[in-house]
Amino acid sequence: MAHPAHYREAHPMVFVLTHWINLIAMVSLAFSGFYIHYPFFAGFMGVARGMHFFFMFVLIINLTFRIIAAFFVKSAVSLGSREVDTDIKNWLPQKANRHQFLAWIKYYLFMKKDHPLGAKYGVLQKIAYIATVPLTFVMAYTGFSIWGPTMDWSFFSAGAGWVGGYMYMRVIHYFLMWVFIVFTAIHAYLANVEGFAPSGLIFAWKESEGLHFDKEGNPAGGKAH
Amino acid sequence: MAHGNHDALYSQLAARGVTRRDFLKFCGSIATLMGLAETAIPQIAAAVEAAALTPRAPALWINGGACTGCTESMAQGMTPDVATVVLDLLSLNYFETVMMAQGGPEMIPGYQEGVVEAKPELTAEGAIKTMLEEGGYILIFEGTVMTGFGGNALRIAGKSQTEELPEICKNAAAIVAVGSCAVDGGWVAARPNPAEGKGIQQFCKDEGIATPVINLPTCPVNPEWVVAMVIDVLLLGQLESGAILDKLDDFGRPSLIFGQTIHDNCPRRGHFENGEFVYEFGSAEEAKGYCLYAVGCKGPQTFTNCPIVRWNDGASWCVESGAPCIGCGNANPLSPGGNWVDVGAPFLNRMPDLPIAGTTFQPSTIGAAVGAVAAGALLVHGIGMKVAGRMDGGAPYEDVRAHDRKKGGGK
Numbered sequence: 001m002a003h004p005a006h007y008r009e010a011h012p013m014v015f016v017l018t019h020w021i022n023l024i025a026m027v028s029l030a031f032s033g034f035y036i037h038y039p040f041f042a043g044f045m046g047v048a049r050g051m052h053f054f055f056m057f058v059l060i061i062n063l064t065f066r067i068i069a070a071f072f073v074k075s076a077v078s079l080g081s082r083e084v085d086t087d088i089k090n091w092l093p094q095k096a097n098r099h100q101f102l103a104w105i106k107y108y109l110f111m112k113k114d115h116p117l118g119a120k121y122g123v124l125q126k127i128a129y130i131a132t133v134p135l136t137f138v139m140a141y142t143g144f145s146i147w148g149p150t151m152d153w154s155f156f157s158a159g160a161g162w163v164g165g166y167m168y169m170r171v172i173h174y175f176l177m178w179v180f181i182v183f184t185a186i187h188a189y190l191a192n193v194e195g196f197a198p199s200g201l202i203f204a205w206k207e208s209e210g211l212h213f214d215k216e217g218n219p220a221g222g223k224a225h
Numbered sequence: 226m227a228h229g230n231h232d233a234l235y236s237q238l239a240a241r242g243v244t245r246r247d248f249l250k251f252c253g254s255i256a257t258l259m260g261l262a263e264t265a266i267p268q269i270a271a272a273v274e275a276a277a278l279t280p281r282a283p284a285l286w287i288n289g290g291a292c293t294g295c296t297e298s299m300a301q302g303m304t305p306d307v308a309t310v311v312l313d314l315l316s317l318n319y320f321e322t323v324m325m326a327q328g329g330p331e332m333i334p335g336y337q338e339g340v341v342e343a344k345p346e347l348t349a350e351g352a353i354k355t356m357l358e359e360g361g362y363i364l365i366f367e368g369t370v371m372t373g374f375g376g377n378a379l380r381i382a383g384k385s386q387t388e389e390l391p392e393i394c395k396n397a398a399a400i401v402a403v404g405s406c407a408v409d410g411g412w413v414a415a416r417p418n419p420a421e422g423k424g425i426q427q428f429c430k431d432e433g434i435a436t437p438v439i440n441l442p443t444c445p446v447n448p449e450w451v452v453a454m455v456i457d458v459l460l461l462g463q464l465e466s467g468a469i470l471d472k473l474d475d476f477g478r479p480s481l482i483f484g485q486t487i488h489d490n491c492p493r494r495g496h497f498e499n500g501e502f503v504y505e506f507g508s509a510e511e512a513k514g515y516c517l518y519a520v521g522c523k524g525p526q527t528f529t530n531c532p533i534v535r536w537n538d539g540a541s542w543c544v545e546s547g548a549p550c551i552g553c554g555n556a557n558p559l560s561p562g563g564n565w566v567d568v569g570a571p572f573l574n575r576m577p578d579l580p581i582a583g584t585t586f587q588p589s590t591i592g593a594a595v596g597a598v599a600a601g602a603l604l605v606h607g608i609g610m611k612v613a614g615r616m617d618g619g620a621p622y623e624d625v626r627a628h629d630r631k632k633g634g635g636k
Contacts, residue, residue, distance in 0.1 A: 003618040037589070038575055039519055045500035099628030107620070110609055114623040146526070148489065161475055165557050166526040167568045171576055171588045178592040182599040189603045193610050194619035211622065219622060 002115055003194075003210035005080035006201040010120065012073055015087075016205050018066045025059040026180060028052075033177055056143060063136050078120055078213040080220070090120040091130065096217030097123050119217045125190075132183065135176070142173040234277040248273075258453040258534070260472075260481040269456060281316035283362040285353065287393060288321050289386060290379055290413045290422055291368025295404035296322045298445035315363065315455060318352045321381070350382065357396050363458065364397035364436075365451075369406040369413035370428040373421035391432045399464050400425055400438045401454055403446040405565055408477075408556045411444060415566035416580065426477055426558040437470055440477040442529075442565070444553035449534050450482050476556045482534075487524035487550050490532040493517065517544060521573040523552030549573065 032051040074084040096119035104124045106112035145156040146169050160169045191198045200206040212220035252269040356362050371378035376385035402425045405411035414422035426438040441450050463469035474480040496516040503511045504519050535542045551572040557563030578585035
């Protein structure tokens, strides 16, 4: 019984859009990628490849835009707060995240009864979200290394040589897709397991009431820190 | 060039039933293979004509661990063709597979009776000795260098091959590695590789030998590529000028031959784009000549010009004759374990088996297992969250961080 409030300041409209674009692009890429890996029904290869290349560019451009926007758009500093600061600060580790790494692990392993405090995002959440940025770029790199028009570029072919050839680059590209799938599964699970209010906000920009926290990530009106 | 020279070559050709027109057409196809313009045809023709008059370039054909398939590929024609004439420009002074068994001088008839004087140069061993002393020959190497069992994986004439090979490599002007085994170990070096096979380039590197190596993978080698290299190296003088090395890719292969994927030049490519695949041999799809991608065709990552040059005098090639490409043109000469068999097998699967903990797994099995473990873990965790009563908003928040509490509860 501890819902934090979810206010639009947490996810300004522009990030609701980039999140939607990410979701659509990733689902399209995973589906078309599986099909290119093995065409499990007939008649779709040309479309699958077209989808894969189109959404690959969409995903990269969207991610690049999202990173740049993080330096200009302000978002809420804490859960259940309307107080805002530059978005990138809320992504990177903050004072409110300090010493909470073990607390989160213990909480998720049921070794800690009460919910750890965080900033806008908890420690594990920040690690996972930040990791998706290099992961996406590495994924794109492995993809360009096996894509006809770019595989000859020395920047990409050097990588293919380093991993032992184009076949192994394919295998790596394939495994990275599973990393994305596992990330998305855990992300969707943790975002919704304690209630669907976070989804309401990120997908439909729908606010919900709940607990408030101050900009230090402490319960608002709770103990003075 | 004097007409006399022309006549010398053309009478040779005519003796083999090759017309002058055939010969010029052949020079044209060689120009294409070497990436030269049509204007280079007279230059190639003149080079071959001139070479026909000069002493033949010495060459050694040495077999490592090999099935001699490349030798057979070179000897493919039932009737000698133009290529044979060009290859005759090489004086193959030593060629184990096709020369007669020979021993020391005592094997020469009449020697033991004292009737014939010893002429060691008449024996194979004598020939190889002379060539080693003179140097500057072309070494054509077929098969894998087998270093296992202290070099005893391959013994020739009572000696292990690895004993003699360094000197043979060192004194050569250039090494042409014919066939995948010579390039990176091929079949012989495939997992678990008990013979510790490796390609000739890796062998030279390990022995500190700097002789340039030209790699011509595929199993077996395509004779047309060997002919193109012979002309490049011998006749156009590209070895002396070093120009030949600039034409090689990162894997030491002539980039004009190994520069594009089979997939990009495949006659079945249209079926690929349409999503028309053979899923099973003996099916209606196979009869229609659909794309072989779903039965493991390695064309998309194999860089050879097989679809253009084709095989057996341009008769056909693997995919055209209905078999998926198994990627024999893939080469990774300086990367042990990167040989095409380990990279491509099982051949009818899209991806190779990966060796893990003493056994092998398909990447898709590993991926699905990782996905299933993650899904299972989330399910179990979800049950835990339900039992712990956290589904509705999670547990109540701590009022202060555990770390801060230890420090004295608030600052």
